[in-house]
Amino acid sequence: MILAVACAVGLLVADHRSDHLDTVRSMLSVVVYPLHLAVNAPAAYVRTARERMTDEAQLRAANAALGRENLLLKARLQQFESLEAENMRLRDLLGSSFSVGERVLIAEILSVDLTPSRQQVMVNKGTSSGVFVGQPVLDANAVMGQVIRTNPFSSVVLLITDADHALPVEVNRNGVRSIAAGTGLGQGLELLFIPKNADIREGDLLVTSGMGERFPPGYPVARVTTVRQDPDNPFMTVVAEPNARLDRSREVLLVWTLNPQMQQQALTGGGTARGALP
């Protein structure tokens, strides 16, 4: 009993303080991956069954809606391309480098409940698809989190609302920079170290600033919901709500930032750059 407790405490300290155990954990998680799949299976069956049972009218309606949305997005993309080219030209004039161009991979969230005290989800792509620790994860609307553990078949994503997570952001309206830290419980983000006279209003959009070199710059993160002045707090209390549908998304995007040569390839050779976003 003493030995078991000593082992457990030793493991706890080792796991908390350092990352030597990550390889062990990754190997063990390959072993238990079938369990995760087994738990995911019923939910997946229910989903496929529901898909099969949708009738023709619904499918037609969905198809029409998607077609309209596609047309709208394409129209916006035309503008976006010319704007991007113009932006690059202006940046060239200024002599600053700026990387756009990312490759994305769609992964599916497994319906597995991980430990309730942490905000983390498991996705069905791992190192065999090139996923790496620290990789940014998005959903259709905004930044969701980053990969913290991988094994060959699956990986664990820490959401931006976890208490251990913080990411550098800026206000889209005026570029005020801050750090958005997760609060752990509930759904909010808190902006740290905002001086009392900073220009932040309710409704401001926060985007990634790219300062931490983890998240590519310019992706939406959250919208400011409360701005409060507390007399006992030397900083302003700013709470924001994530734009990503953290609890409802089914599919997520894993993002690779491309280096400049690969970007050129991705932009010119359309055939080889499957899944590449310009």
Place this chain on the structure above:
Amino acid sequence: MSDARARGGWLIPCSLLLAMLLMILPMPAGADALRPQWVALMTLYWCLTVPERYGVFSAFAAGLALDVISGSLFGQHALGLSVIAYAAVELHQRVRIFPLWQQALFAVMLLLVERLINLWVLGATGQPMPSLVYWAPTCLSLLLWPWLSVIMNDIGRRVGLI
């Protein structure tokens, strides 16, 4: 004894596996916090019924497996489970002759200890403190224990384990 040892031994890992599946099974949003401590319940049951085959180190292994599956810190569940397994194995002779409801109370006491150790680990590693709902699964386990005990006794007798 050696003959009995060979029979029905698969039931223990199987039941633990089932308990672990139940621990990570997705639940509706509201019921999520009320998930009973399946693995701890199963560990207690085996420690009280067959302490010569399932002891502190089996509980430790089960805890580690649970840590890997649920993505918590290494040793978080292993610590709590080995402590309650020790207490259960020490006291199993006394507890076995208790009536069912008294056994359930005993089990709940140990489950509370396990929860407390878990909470201590969460606090010591600087993770956010859960709200009072954190203790609700233990109360649910009080209701579950008699059922679990009766059902597992039945299955155990059928496969010749007990």
